[in-house]
Amino acid sequence: MLKAICSSKELTDNSYYDCVRDIIDCQQLQDLKTITHHISTTRFQHCVNVSYYSYIVCRKFRLNARSAARAGLLHDLFYYDRKEYNSGKVRGQASHSKNHAMIACANAEQVTDISVLERDMIAKHMWPVTRPMPRYKETYIITIIDKYCAVLEFCVPKVQRVIHRKAQ
Template structure:
């Protein structure tokens, strides 16, 4: 079963899946399941969330929803623990927030054929932290959707787990 957080739809049954299945089934994208992201989810699930909701938003506006879905899956394609990176930061070194889009786009280019829109979306998804402004409306969309997904993942799932933990403590 493949679901975006907050959605009850089985994604493998939707047209969306046919557009991204080659990326979703790639071993390196599957490997993102090993990495925690936004404390309560995995980098794979976060990327799936960004991909699906970015696809829906861009489709609604009649923008390039296919590129939006594909870039959403690849926007955080890096293979290290975020906390480990943050601990090794030194003066003059870019923050993880500013650095990881560069790593992600290079990893994506090494594994998949990207069009200029997809590349811009991956490179600029952390704008304004990355300082370079997006060139396309879809690139602005992914910056919004990425933040939205992070909030839902952190506060939604986090709040559910915290409440569940509190309830268990109260019944013991």
């Protein structure tokens, strides 16, 4: 069962899934299921969350929802522990926040052909931490959705625990 955080929709039987069907089961993405991300989720689930909500917003605004879905799924395609990366930072080395988008972009190109639009969305999803500015509306959307999903992934499990405790 494939779902996005705070959504009850099964994602494998709708138009969203048609956009990512050819890449979602690739081993490079499946490997993200073993990596914790934003404390309470996996990096794979985070990418699905960003992918799905970017798709929904772009479709609503009649932008390129297919590219948004694909770029969202690939935007954090890196395999190192970001806390270890930052703790071992040497002077002059780019921080994880600045560097991982380019690593994800290079990894995405090994998975599938990515368009200029998808490359912009992946490489610049950390704007304004990274430079230059995004070139496309879809890139701004994925940037905002990425932060929105990070907040949900951090807060929702805490709220669920409080609700569960009160229900007992």
